[in-house]
Amino acid sequence: MKPEQGFFRLPGVDLEITLPLGMGSLINSRLSPNLFRDLLLTGMRIGGLEALGKKVVDRAVPADQVLGQAVSLAASLAGMDLRTFQTLKQGMFAESLVLLNKSQI
DSSP states (O other): OOTTTOEEEOTHHHHTOOOOHHHHHHHHHHSOHHHHHHHHHHOOEEEHHHHHHTTSSSOOOOHHHHHHHHHHHHHHHTTSOHHHHHHHHHHHTHHHHHHHHHHTO
């Protein structure tokens, strides 16, 4: 995320739309409970550095560094076993995946 200009927001309350259970579960798994509540129920917006500080994003770098950071991260993961990586991520988000799959029925 760009630290100076980027922002994160869950505008559902302002747009009068709700999150499907699976999507809410997935977002909630990445945020602290209080931050999720505040973002979801107020529609507040947080900037790039605040999002980094609250662990909404993993990195906040100037636009000209995004590609280099992405390539570096991809290179660090390239040697890992894909099936193991996939299984680990599926375990991390198992509850969200169940809800997401139910919403597709």
